[in-house]
Amino acid sequence: MTDPTLSALDLPAFNPGCVWLVGAGPGDPGLLTLLALHALRQADHIVYDALVDDRILGLANPAAVKEFAGKRGGRPSPAQEDISLRLVELGRQGLRVLRLKAGDPFVFGRGGEEALALVAAGLPFRVVPGITAGLAGPAYAGIPATHRTANQAVILVTGQSAGDGPDWAALAATRAPLILYMAWRGLGGIAQALQDGGLPPDTAVAVICDATTPRQRVLTSTLGACARDLGASDLAPPAIIVIGAIAELRGTLNWLGVADA
Known part of the structure; x- marks a missing residue:
């Protein structure tokens, strides 16, 4: 055609x-x-x-x-x-x-x-190549993947792996924001592993469901509370999960006007 x-x-x-x-x-x-x-x-x-x-x-x-x-x-x-x-x-x-x-x-x-x-x-x-949800989802939620006063690097990481999985302690040590794919089911363990690796419990977290679609919804929380908050919500995957200072910018940059879940 x-x-x-x-x-x-x-x-x-x-x-x-x-x-x-x-x-x-x-x-x-x-x-x-x-x-x-x-x-x-x-x-x-x-x-x-x-x-x-x-x-x-x-x-x-x-x-x-x-x-x-x-x-x-x-x-x-x-x-x-x-x-x-x-x-x-x-x-x-x-x-x-x-x-x-x-x-x-x-x-x-x-x-x-x-x-x-x-x-x-x-x-x-x-x-x-296509635009990956790990960058577009946060952007549609008002979260820039990089921001000059917040981070000099960002890490895209899978929440599941064919091998032993990511070294969460090593990732926590970088202090770079993490953008997680396929991490819905493992979020509780991931959040705990990152805290064990040194990330503070009050580290900002955003869970973006159905990113860039008319069904998009966003849950904002912290590393210490995100698994509990997600379990108490009515949200469902697919989701992109942002962990780090860049997630705090949603409160100011929510250009789409989507209310927090």
């Missing part, structure tokens, strides 16, 4: 037999990149994640086959190896294959694993 507006930008061709690993952004369709939109309009087969907004899927080539391959913590999900093998299978059929991921495929999106599978299969691929 040709879009005259996009064709004027001289965007790269989406060739048959190629797999594009594309970031759909954090939820708000307005944050989709032009290259991602170009891929949606050209794709023959779209393999998409659970958190991709339906409005973004609605921008796809009407003739494209849409295949759900969502992974959600605590729920039955396709194995990552099976998803990677499926991309290889579709690419070998000579299709324009779009692997559509929420956020950015290379930021806790397992895009690297899929890219390695494509390399092993000898299939051409392209990576289209």
Whole structure:
């Protein structure tokens, strides 16, 4: 499907037999990149994640086959190896294959694993970065990832890992703000580990649910109380969790006007 507006930008061709690993952004369709939109309009087969907004899927080539391959913590999900093998299978059929991921495929999106599978299969691929929820979610909540008087670094970290998990004491020692992905179920233990590592219990925390969507809600708390406050709320994942001084700025910079949960 040709879009005259996009064709004027001289965007790269989406060739048959190629797999594009594309970031759909954090939820708000307005944050989709032009290259991602170009891929949606050209794709023959779209393999998409659970958190991709339906409005973004609605921008796809009407003739494209849409295949759900969502992974959600605590729920039955396709194995990552099976998803990677499926991309290889579709690419070998000579299709324009779009692997559509929420956020950015290379930021806790397992895009690297899929890219390695494509390399092993000898299939051409392209990576289209997307805006990651770890940056966009705080921004929509009035929390800058960096602020000159608050921090000189910020750490993006997963709340779950295929290995032993993050060294929370070492992260606490940096005193840099932390932006946590997939940390909902483990927040209590994480908060305690960070306090054991030296972070004060009154360290600011913000939990941003359904970031950048019309359903966005934000809970503000402290490191010592966040697990209890979250358990007493009616909030639900997906969520991005911000820990550190930058979270304090929400009270002043809440440009979206979303009330605290």
